[in-house]
Amino acid sequence: MTAPTTTPTVPQAIGLHDLTLGYDGHPAVHHVSCAFAPGTLTAVIGPNGAGKSTLVKALAGLIHPIGGRIDGLRGQRVAYLPQQASLERGFPIRVGEFAAMGLWREAGAFGRYSDAQRQRVRDALAAVGLEGYARQPIDTLSGGQLQRVLFARMMLQDADVLLLDEPFSAIDQRTTADLVALLHRWHQQGKTVLVVLHDLQQVRAAFPRTLMLARELVACGPTDEVLTPGNLRRLQVMPEAFDERAPVCEVPTDAGVTAPAGGHTHNHEHSHAHDHTGHGAHEHRTPEPTR
Numbered sequence: 001m002t003a004p005t006t007t008p009t010v011p012q013a014i015g016l017h018d019l020t021l022g023y024d025g026h027p028a029v030h031h032v033s034c035a036f037a038p039g040t041l042t043a044v045i046g047p048n049g050a051g052k053s054t055l056v057k058a059l060a061g062l063i064h065p066i067g068g069r070i071d072g073l074r075g076q077r078v079a080y081l082p083q084q085a086s087l088e089r090g091f092p093i094r095v096g097e098f099a100a101m102g103l104w105r106e107a108g109a110f111g112r113y114s115d116a117q118r119q120r121v122r123d124a125l126a127a128v129g130l131e132g133y134a135r136q137p138i139d140t141l142s143g144g145q146l147q148r149v150l151f152a153r154m155m156l157q158d159a160d161v162l163l164l165d166e167p168f169s170a171i172d173q174r175t176t177a178d179l180v181a182l183l184h185r186w187h188q189q190g191k192t193v194l195v196v197l198h199d200l201q202q203v204r205a206a207f208p209r210t211l212m213l214a215r216e217l218v219a220c221g222p223t224d225e226v227l228t229p230g231n232l233r234r235l236q237v238m239p240e241a242f243d244e245r246a247p248v249c250e251v252p253t254d255a256g257v258t259a260p261a262g263g264h265t266h267n268h269e270h271s272h273a274h275d276h277t278g279h280g281a282h283e284h285r286t287p288e289p290t291r
């Protein structure tokens, strides 16, 4: 494949420091501290409602902490693949054009693609097993094929940090195996990869590190040290519901006064890819996933 032309960035560890996240000031994830070394491949697990998607959205820059902080992302390119349930696939676009959106940082919003870039799109589609699909309308793909295109788009983004939220739900075994192999390839290339998953067997087999979440951190570290019977029991006692009556978290304002956390921040969930370079943060390039 032709080498990408984006400027390489220095890999950094990502740190979560006493991180509290939520919606309208109501915490959904409490006081999480954990670090992801550069080039690590981590599964994020926990029951429904544990806050996995919330955590990944915060890493993608889509929601802002109520308390604590995330560091290590400044200057790193971040790519985010949301749950497929939230993806819009009805807009009229061909597979090749859709995958080529991964190049927007290089090409610009209305940029024309060079021959070399077109070749990279073809290479990326071939790498996900979709050689020859470039001209097919996106809405004619099966769920598994669409997921392959989304991986191709992510490959073209050439990000340093890759965040994937349940990428294998409703995907058959063969496609899952192919896409897990791609995750391993990204891991070998030194990218930092976090993947929300539910299948513990898959986590044990293919993910060296695991973050276990149950609204608060249960454990974070090597997978065999995290998936212990004691930790798995702790997941079962997680409080089920998001408590709308929980006290609204207060955060200090510039004046040192406290204010509702949701009041002056924007919990926008509109983009699949964010730039933590400080230049292009929160740029929106593609029609946003909705359903």
Ligand SMILES: Nc1ncnc2c1ncn2[C@@H]1O[C@H](COP(=O)(O)OP(=O)(O)OP(=O)(O)O)[C@@H](O)[C@H]1O
Binding pocket: 023, 028, 046, 047, 048, 049, 050, 051, 052, 053, 054, 055, 241, 242, 243
């Ligand atoms: N946009 C939102 N507004 C208000 N509450 C939300 C929003 N999104 C998620 N929540 C709540 O935050 C809590 C954590 O949700 P989240 O989606 O992060 O969990 P999850 O671990 O990813 O769950 P699942 O495995 O079911 O996808 C849940 O109680 C959920 O209802």
